Amino acid sequence: MLEVQGLRKMYGKNLAVDQVSFFVPDGSVGILLGPNGAGKSTIIKSIAGLLRYEGMIRVQGIPSRELEAKRIFGYVPEIPSMFEALSVREHIEYIRMAYKSRITDQEVERLMERFEMTDKADKLGNELSKGMMQKVSILCALAVKPQVILFDEPMVGLDPQAIRELKEVILELKSQGVTVLISTHMLEMVEDLWDIMFVMEKGHVKASFRKEDVGNRDLDDLFFEVTGGEKR
Numbered sequence: 309m310l311e312v313q314g315l316r317k318m319y320g321k322n323l324a325v326d327q328v329s330f331f332v333p334d335g336s337v338g339i340l341l342g343p344n345g346a347g348k349s350t351i352i353k354s355i356a357g358l359l360r361y362e363g364m365i366r367v368q369g370i371p372s373r374e375l376e377a378k379r380i381f382g383y384v385p386e387i388p389s390m391f392e393a394l395s396v397r398e399h400i401e402y403i404r405m406a407y408k409s410r411i412t413d414q415e416v417e418r419l420m421e422r423f424e425m426t427d428k429a430d431k432l433g434n435e436l437s438k439g440m441m442q443k444v445s446i447l448c449a450l451a452v453k454p455q456v457i458l459f460d461e462p463m464v465g466l467d468p469q470a471i472r473e474l475k476e477v478i479l480e481l482k483s484q485g486v487t488v489l490i491s492t493h494m495l496e497m498v499e500d501l502w503d504i505m506f507v508m509e510k511g512h513v514k515a516s517f518r519k520e521d522v523g524n525r526d527l528d529d530l531f532f533e534v535t536g537g538e539k540r
């Protein structure tokens with residue numbers, strides 16, 4: 309489970325996120341949805357421990373700044389960053405060791421295959437395309453065997469095959485009871501994945517929806533109703 313309470317983040321004098329609170333239960337996929345600049349990445353980075361913030365964030369009930377919490381969550385950033393001199397396989401091994409992960413060799417091989425990285429295993433970080441870096445980033449977050457996983461705009465830069473695999477992986481994580489939080493401004497990427505949606509605008513959560521309450525209503529319509537924009 310992931311719990312965010314009264315999160316507030318200023319960049320200098322700019323208030324980027326103001327009094328944001330939400331909860332994503334075990335085995336659920338939460339979506340932070342909102343236009344550019346709404347504050348989605350700021351929330352994800354705060355949860356991941358990359359920013360100073362006011363408020364309380366708990367991962368499986370543990371304050372997110374504690375090592376015990378960091379051990380059980382995975383994070384896929386919006387912009388992947390690689391160790392230039394480590395190969396794809398070494399990136400994954402590094403994470404396995406650092407997190408003392410329970411992932412097996414077989415599971416690692418299977419993930420590499422699914423994301424078509426087996427034949428790229430020996431390529432170095434600085435020899436990868438942007439999409440390949442994104443895949444390594446995803447593989448590293450999965451190698452943690454996290455109980456909570458954060459994805460910041462995960463589909464951007466991925467090819468259709470990788471998008472399909474990633475969606476399947478997310479559904480598998482969910483069925484294993486993992487808590488997933490995805491930030492995106494692209495509704496169509498998450499419509500078959502989500503359980504709870506938090507619609508953000510200008511640093512606030514303007515509305516939240518649970519899938520079972522929304523039924524067959526068009527997600528675009530809901531989004532534009534909340535944000536006051538017009539559907540094109």
Ligand SMILES: Nc1ncnc2c1ncn2[C@@H]1O[C@H](COP(=O)(O)OP(=O)(O)OP(=O)(O)O)[C@@H](O)[C@H]1O
Pocket residue numbers: 319322323324342343344345346347348349350351493
């Ligand atoms: N490092 C920073 N320094 C100063 N202001 C920042 C910084 N990062 C983000 N901001 C500001 O904080 C606000 C929220 O930005 P954030 O990146 O969280 O939005 P977002 O919803 O993730 O947007 P996008 O969809 O474009 O990634 C914006 O007004 C942005 O200009």
